[in-house]
Amino acid sequence: MAKIIACDDEPYIVQGLRYLLESEGYDVSIANNGIEALELIEKEVPDMLIVDVMMPKMSGFQVVQTLRCRPETKSLIIMMLTAKGQRSDAVYAREIGATDFMTKPFSPIKLRERVRSLLAEKCEAPA
């Protein structure tokens, strides 16, 4: 069972993500901010991180940049959630090394499919 960390400061979104991905059988942990996400990842590197861009204290971008500097999370699958209409956010997300991004409000059906295919790609890729 793949392990996913969902990180967003909005409790409804993070619960929605948890519910959606648990329904698919993933093992989901919740982080309510960037610092919590980094702490969880330090304990155990998950298979995937879903992280919102706009968060107080530590933005999603900072989380991704921090993770990309660490050898153990250099190739961690990271999907960023960007706000609608912020095209530059999506470009920046790619630039700093996010694997993928979706704009909010995302379609749960599409997110589920995207998560599935990203994890499948990881399985296919040589270790």
Place this chain on the structure above:
Amino acid sequence: MTSPRLEKPLSQLCADAALARTLIRSAEALGISFAILDAHGRHQFGPTQAGEPSHVRPLEMSPHVRGELRIHADFNGARLCAASDLIAGMMESAHHGLHTINGMAAEICDNYEELNLVYDLCPQIASKHEPISIGEELVAQTAEILDCRRVSLLCYDKEENVLSVLASRGLPSEVTTSKIPAVGSVCEELLLNDDLLMLADTADHPYFKLMSRGAYDGTVFAIARMPLRVHGQLIGLLTATERRNNAPFTAREGKLMMALATMGAITLQNSRLDQRLNETFISVIQCLCSAVDAKDPYTHNHSARVSALAVRIGRQLGLAPDALRDLRLAALVHDVGKIGVPEHILSKSDRLDRDEWMVMQKHPEFGAKILSQSKELERIALVVLYHHERYDGEGYPAGLKGEEAPLHSRIITTADTFDAITTARSYREARPHQVAIDEIKRCSGTQFDPMIVEAFLRVMQSMPGVRSESVVCRL
């Protein structure tokens, strides 16, 4: 998307870190130790202890989530019962809390899906301009979102009180072209006042057959229908039926259909207003031209004919729709400056003397000056200013050479000359088309741009209608 409610098995409930912490602290405070087993007797929580437990009780959080609580304690009786009740109560609350959160999370997911659809479809519908393409987009979206094979968008004509098909899919062809009268007490009432109507099957609705007016063959099926309104006025009716999965429509799908209809109504209305504005604009311009034409009975309808011919030449040259629109307008108003030329000069039957000719030659400048007053017409002021320039640079007012004069001006010069030769003037009779064609050919490269003369000749070959039209107008 309707997600099934997710109930966490006892194992996952016990794996919740916050709950585990609370349970451990409670055990300490109560002075007991306890273990939780799932329905299959597998250990899920707490220390595995040897020996018989002092107390065993079944846990039943829900019919699907069950287990057993085993307490080891140094005491008995009421105190043990109270401790047992407390732990069981905590497990139930935890399960209930999680279940509630899951319910809300499922709702959030559904709402997000819906919001996402609406966000996606609004720009797609709003990007269309023509009523028919708006209608087709609306029908396509409705068919996809509601998973229906048969979708129609009817337009309501208030004056005739009839509905006609603007766009559809899966509808028999005899229906797509017929007009459906909206009269009849019950039908009218339902058509004009009902909001969203969703039926699991058509037999549910006593008036359905009346409302449909034979558009359906009586087979029973689920149907959803939503009126399109602007300021409360009915402008159309969106209907979807023949679901691929034959299931009744859900409340969520109803909401989506309402969103589609609202978006469609606004876009359709905008397109109509835009069209009306454009028509009004053109008709005001035509009025202005008639005012000029009226000064000289010989040039009656001259502007309209030049405009029609210029547009044909423009099409031959492959101009884009926007450029053609400007050409049409410029040709319509090319002589508007004649309003500043005294009538006795305009209608003089003898040749103009030098001074009169000087005044006459001012009309492109007068015209450009008039047009530059309007922001919308400013663009074509230059076209009008140079419509008497010649390819060899011998024209007026600026003596522009070759392609220095705007393309539109060079087209209008050619069309203008053709019309001038083929219609009667105050100083001479009308002459046959062939004379005009020969004259224009002869002056290709001197007075006219050869490229435009070629396009003009192609128009003459392919459109004999131009000739007869000119003849009719002349009479």
